[in-house]
Amino acid sequence: MWRFINTFKEIFGKRLELLYPDRNVDRILERIALVFGRYDYLVRKEPPEGPLWDEKSCLLITYGDMVTKEDDESPLVTLRLFLREYLAGVITGVHVLPFFPYSSDDGFSVIDYREVNPALGGWADIRMLGENFDLMVDLVLNHVSSHSRWFQDYIGGIAPARDYFIEVDPDTDLSMVVRPRTSPLLTPVQTVAGQRWVWTTFSADQVDLNYANPDVLLEMIDILLGYVANGAVIIRLDAIAYLWKEIGTSCINLPQTHEVVKLLRDILEYMAPGTMVLTETNLPHEQNISYFGDGDEAHLVYQFTLPPLLLHTLHSGSSSSLQQWVRDLAPPPPGCSFLNFTASHDGIGVRPLEGLLSDAEILGLADTVRACGGLVSSRTGPDGSEQPYELNITYFDAMKDPDRPDDLSWQALRFLCSQIIMLGLRGIPAIYFHSLTATRNNYDGVAATGMNRTINRGRWRDDELRNLLASPESSTARVFRSYVDLIRKRAMEPAFHPDAVQELVESRDSLFVLVRRPEEGRTITCVHNVSPVRQEVRLKELGPALARRKRVWDCIGEEKVGPVVYLEPYQCCWLAS
Numbered sequence: 379m380w381r382f383i384n385t386f387k388e389i390f391g392k393r394l395e396l397l398y399p400d401r402n403v404d405r406i407l408e409r410i411a412l413v414f415g416r417y418d419y420l421v422r423k424e425p426p427e428g429p430l431w432d433e434k435s436c437l438l439i440t441y442g443d444m445v446t447k448e449d450d451e452s453p454l455v456t457l458r459l460f461l462r463e464y465l466a467g468v469i470t471g472v473h474v475l476p477f478f479p480y481s482s483d484d485g486f487s488v489i490d491y492r493e494v495n496p497a498l499g500g501w502a503d504i505r506m507l508g509e510n511f512d513l514m515v516d517l518v519l520n521h522v523s524s525h526s527r528w529f530q531d532y533i534g535g536i537a538p539a540r541d542y543f544i545e546v547d548p549d550t551d552l553s554m555v556v557r558p559r560t561s562p563l564l565t566p567v568q569t570v571a572g573q574r575w576v577w578t579t580f581s582a583d584q585v586d587l588n589y590a591n592p593d594v595l596l597e598m599i600d601i602l603l604g605y606v607a608n609g610a611v612i613i614r615l616d617a618i619a620y621l622w623k624e625i626g627t628s629c630i631n632l633p634q635t636h637e638v639v640k641l642l643r644d645i646l647e648y649m650a651p652g653t654m655v656l657t658e659t660n661l662p663h664e665q666n667i668s669y670f671g672d673g674d675e676a677h678l679v680y681q682f683t684l685p686p687l688l689l690h691t692l693h694s695g696s697s698s699s700l701q702q703w704v705r706d707l708a709p710p711p712p713g714c715s716f717l718n719f720t721a722s723h724d725g726i727g728v729r730p731l732e733g734l735l736s737d738a739e740i741l742g743l744a745d746t747v748r749a750c751g752g753l754v755s756s757r758t759g760p761d762g763s764e765q766p767y768e769l770n771i772t773y774f775d776a777m778k779d780p781d782r783p784d785d786l787s788w789q790a791l792r793f794l795c796s797q798i799i800m801l802g803l804r805g806i807p808a809i810y811f812h813s814l815t816a817t818r819n820n821y822d823g824v825a826a827t828g829m830n831r832t833i834n835r836g837r838w839r840d841d842e843l844r845n846l847l848a849s850p851e852s853s854t855a856r857v858f859r860s861y862v863d864l865i866r867k868r869a870m871e872p873a874f875h876p877d878a879v880q881e882l883v884e885s886r887d888s889l890f891v892l893v894r895r896p897e898e899g900r901t902i903t904c905v906h907n908v909s910p911v912r913q914e915v916r917l918k919e920l921g922p923a924l925a926r927r928k929r930v931w932d933c934i935g936e937e938k939v940g941p942v943v944y945l946e947p948y949q950c951c952w953l954a955s
Contacts, residue, residue, distance in 0.1 A: 383407050389648060393641040397634055398592055406592050413600045414649060420607035425651040430677070431715060431876050434869040437471040437514065437808040439722055441484070442498040444811050445840045454499035456840055458507050464847070464858075468865050471512035473614065473808065475723055477504065480523060482583045484723065484835055486516075486616065487523040491601045501608050508609025514656070515610040519598050520617040521584040524567075529585055535570045542597075544577035544588045544623055556630040557758045558620070558660075558767065579620050589622055589638065599645060606646070612654045612678070613646070615639065618669070619659040631665055639675050654678055656717060660727040663703075673711035681805060683730040685720045686743065686769065688796045689776055690735060692948075693746050695909040697890040699734055700799075704882045704892070709804065715876045716805030720796055721813050725755060725768035725831055726776070740766060747771050749780040751819050753830040770830035774816045774857070779910075786853045788947075790816065794860055795906060795948040801868050802892055802904035802952070804880040809861075812836065815843065816857035867952075872899035883920050888913055889945075891920055903953040907945035915943045917953070 386407045394403045438461070443453035445460050454477070461472065476485030479495050494500050507513055522528055531539035546552070546564055555563060557579075564575040565582040577586040587594050602613060622634040639657060646653040654677040657669040663683050669676045683703060691700045710716060726747075728740050735743070744754045744766045752771025756764040769776070777793040779785065793816065801807050812834060820836035846854040868874045873894040883891035888909035894902045903920060907913045918941065943951060 383411060386410060390641060390644055393637050393644065394592075396637050397589075397595075397641075401592060406596070409596055410599065410645075413596065413603065416600070417603040417607055417649065421603060421650040422606070422652070423650070426611075430652065430654060431806055433872055433874040433876075433878075434470055435806045435876065436469045436865055436869070437473055437512075437717070437806065438465065438469045438811060438814075439473045439475070439719070439808055440811040441475045441723070441835070441837065442477040442495070443837055445838045445843060447840045452499035452503060453497070454494075454503035454507065458503070458510065460840065460843075461507075462510060465862070466510070468862050469511065469809070471514060471612065472507060473514035473516075473612070474504070474507065476516045476518060481525040482523070482581065483829075484831075486518055487521070487525075487581070487584045488518050489523045489526045491518070491522075492604060505609045508611070512611045513609045514612035514614055515605045515608075516614045516616050517598065517602055517605065518616045519587070520620050521578070521580060521586045524583045524585050533567065533569045538593050541591050542587055542594050544586055545574050546577060546625070548575045550625060552625065554626065554628055556628045560756055560758050560764060577623060580617070586620070586623070589634070595638070595641075599642070602642060602645070603649060606650045606653055611652070612656055613642075614656045614658055615642070615676075616658050618657050619661060619665070631659075631661075631668065636669070636671065636675060639669060640671060643675060643677075656680070660724070660729065662730055662732045666730065667708075667710070670711050670714050673713050677713065678715055678717045678806070679710070680808075681716045681718045681803070682727055683734070684718060684800060684803070685726045685773070686728050686731050687734065688720060688799060689726060689747075689769070690731070690739065690743050691799075691890070691908050692777060692792050692796055693743070695911075696887040697885075697906075697908050698887045700890055700908075701882060701884070701887075703734055704803075704880075707880075709880070716803075717808050718800050718803050718805040719808040719810070720800050721773035721810040721834065722808075723810070723831070723835055725770040725834065726773075727768050728766050744769060746780065747776060750775055750778040750783075752776060753824070753833060755830050768830075770833045772817050772819055772834045773810070773813050774853075775819045790853055790857055791948040793857065794864075795908065795950055797861060798864060798904075798950040799890060799906050799908075801864060802874070802894065802902075802906075804876065804878065804894070806876050807865075807868075810834075814858055814861055815846075816853045871902055871952075871954075872896035873902035885920070889915065893921070900954045903955065904950070905943065905945065905953065906950040907948055910947045912947060913945045915945060917941055917943060 394406055445456050446453050447456050477494055477498050479489040479493055481487045528539040528542050532543050548564055565578040566573055566575050579586050589595055619630050622632045623629045643655045656678040657676040659666050660682050666682055667679055669679055687700055691697050731740055747769045754766050755768040757767035774793050778789050782788050819833050823832035846852045849855055873896045875896055879895040881893040885891045890906040890908050892904045
């Protein structure tokens with residue numbers, strides 16, 4: 379045992395000493411060794427063959443019950459069969475949103491981390507998905523459901539969970555704490571010891587865990603390795619920025635939080651090399667990318683700026699802010715990559731626009747979303763005022779033109795333009811299921827749950843979706859076919875490798891032009907008309923290399939191209955040279 383403890387001390391000791399300077403680190407290491415022993419023969423011990431990602435890499439974000447049948451087939455089986463039939467060879471990985479028993483927030487208020495929600499299926503179904511696709515699993519480590527065994531034990535004063543949560547005197551000055559919600563930070567609860575006030579960053583049902591207690595961290599290490607043992611190759615750290623609390627600070631992005639992320643990565647590299655860490659931090663860009671560390675923290679970081687910035691670009695008809703952002707975007711450290719996306723189970727966060735757009739422009743974007751039938755969620759600002767935090771709308775409906783609200787063909791053009799821009803950017807694309815299917819706003823869901831986010835969390839009946847996909851004139855079928863075709867074409871070009879060089883071509887505001895240069899193979903220039911007006915594009919203005927152009931790809935097909943390309947409203951093309 380001591381031989382292992384000394385080895386672990388070399389690998390993990392410094393991080394644990396920073397986290398727990400007043401604790402017996404050797405004792406913590408002994409307990410980590412016991413956890414490792416439980417999974418030693420269950421997890422992958424050798425790194426996977428080949429690189430972690432390439433130009434074919436493409437993730438799908440979905441709920442476990444995104445498609446369901448009336449019969450007794452479990453939703454996870456229905457999902458797997460649907461993906462195998464329609465998306466095999468198109469996507470390489472699947473992010474199955476929390477599939478555990480839960481009490482609220484569509485899975486992100488976890489009752490039991492170690493069980494699959496029986497309404498979805500079982501661990502065997504999760505493992506089978508992982509046999510067909512790279513599996514991403516959420517580690518919802520900031521908070522747990524108030525209905526969980528842990529929290530019920532806390533209420534009853536039962537060890538060890540009686541020390542798993544953060545009690546705070548309600549008279550404590552917490553004015554420095556950064557809030558992502560307008561709900562109370564502290565929630566009163568009646569325990570065997572009397573009324574106590576517990577820390578609840580996101581809702582009264584989502585009670586924050588106390589990572590100053592190493593017992594909590596050890597529980598999460600055990601849970602993490604359990605996910606890897608069941609096939610996870612990407613671990614998404616949910617709401618990680620808020621993990622560590624220290625009264626008198628902002629309680630966001632604290633050094634201890636970064637050390638926890640690094641420690642979890644160290645553990646995965648020791649136990650299951652090749653398993654990737656993704657951090658979820660819906661914050662201004664510099665804070666977001668801080669989770670790359672020095673290449674020793676997250677492998678993947680979401681491009682949270684992209685969804686609202688593309689929305690602003692397509693509604694304004696100007697790429698000036700998008701060009702500025704890409705111009706200033708530094709490449710990630712070696713061995714790291716961006717995860718590019720436009721939509722997810724959450725809304726479209728607007729905090730990443732801070733410093734890029736003015737307050738008036740952000741408020742204007744919120745008004746535009748309302749005009750498209752969307753909703754706006756708020757947060758409490760430093761001065762106590764309510765400020766837009768999240769735009770709640772499906773991304774397809776977010777591309778509605780308020781001046782042409784019933785023109786679905788026009789809406790689909792704008793939507794596909796946004797997706798083509800995303801697919802061309804440096805990084806790995808991650809596509810929400812409802813983007814592939816051009817899903818409309820789910821107003822009935824919002825009425826049923828009272829939650830704004832439900833507007834983008836609808837579910838499909840398997841037969842209904844298949845019928846729409848078989849109907850050539852439906853917007854669902856048109857968008858799905860075009861999207862799948864684009865992903866296939868993208869996968870054929872090394873220029874779209876996540877690590878390939880990215881260069882912005884300065885252009886007029888109505889265009890957005892990007893060059894991708896691979897180490898080997900031909901260069902691709904991505905040209906996008908972000909305006910509602912036909913554009914004449916003289917290729918020599920985009921760079922001398924395009925004088926040797928060979929082909930053009932767009933959302934329609936492949937053709938030869940002359941010295942001038944005419945792009946219809948929202949049309950895009952990929953030029954090879």
